[in-house]
Amino acid sequence: AQTVTQSQPEMSVQEAETVTLSCTYDTSENNYYLFWYKQPPSRQMILVIRQEAYKQQNATENRFSVNFQKAAKSFSLKISDSQLGDTAMYFCAFMKDLNYGGSQGNLIFGKGTKLSVKP
Amino acid sequence: DAGITQSPRHKVTETGTPVTLRCHQTENHRYMYWYRQDPGHGLRLIHYSYGVKDTDKGEVSDGYSVSRSKTEDFLLTLESATSSQTSVYFCAIRLDRNSYEQYFGPGTRLTVT
Numbered sequence: 001a002q003t004v005t006q007s008q009p010e011m012s013v014q015e016a017e018t019v020t021l022s023c024t025y026d027t028s029e030n031n032y033y034l035f036w037y038k039q040p041p042s043r044q045m046i047l048v049i050r051q052e053a054y055k056q057q058n059a060t061e062n063r064f065s066v067n068f069q070k071a072a073k074s075f076s077l078k079i080s081d082s083q084l085g086d087t088a089m090y091f092c093a094f095m096k097d098l099n100y101g102g103s104q105g106n107l108i109f110g111k112g113t114k115l116s117v118k119p
Numbered sequence: 120d121a122g123i124t125q126s127p128r129h130k131v132t133e134t135g136t137p138v139t140l141r142c143h144q145t146e147n148h149r150y151m152y153w154y155r156q157d158p159g160h161g162l163r164l165i166h167y168s169y170g171v172k173d174t175d176k177g178e179v180s181d182g183y184s185v186s187r188s189k190t191e192d193f194l195l196t197l198e199s200a201t202s203s204q205t206s207v208y209f210c211a212i213r214l215d216r217n218s219y220e221q222y223f224g225p226g227t228r229l230t231v232t
Contacts, residue, residue, distance in 0.1 A: 045162075047222070091162065106152060
């Protein structure tokens with residue numbers, strides 16, 4: 001079974017600075033996808049970024065980027081130029097490749113990291 | 120936002136009563152999911168559906184049932200609510216067979232007293 005671990009329950013960062021959130025996962029699969037979701041106080045789950053395991057290049061979305069280390073089973077999220085609106089819970093999630101026994105298409109989540117951006 | 124709504128958004132109910140939560144989508148997506156969110160657990164899959172009348176269990180399905188008689192609606196039922204089912208419930212959709220992203224509804228906060 002797959003597991004996702006987020007070892008930092010809470011973090012804080014000053015506005016405009018950079019912060020990195022950690023995520024490790026355990027799987028015997030070779031093909032899978034990884035995601036970061038953001039949950040602000042509104043409770044809405046928002047997809048931030050995704051990474052395909054077969055891609056060596058790290059995904060980037062504006063101020064958000066990942067450091068994907070497949071051999072180490074590590075998938076960290078870097079937020080650059082942090083803004084007050086980045087204050088939220090951040091969840092790391094895993095999904096099996098749909099073409100390799102992952103027909104459910106369900107996500108396996110970590111427990112989350114609460115990020116506070118301070119002015 | 121993938122046109123997902125959930126109803127009700129908040130509900131307080133008593134132990135032993137039946138409760139049905141509704142997830143409605145407007146864009147004809149085939150795959151739908153129910154998750155629950157609890158402090159210290161992240162989100163966990165309850166049930167999912169891969170088409171009308173096609174459903175299957177997830178990680179934490181005990182005490183829950185689902186139905187999908189129309190593409191647009193996915194219902195989650197607690198036959199006899201217990202305090203351990205106090206949680207926030209999220210519905211999600213996956214766009215199609217080859218899509219990997221899931222998009223979530225706004226959630227329902229359920230309190231069982």
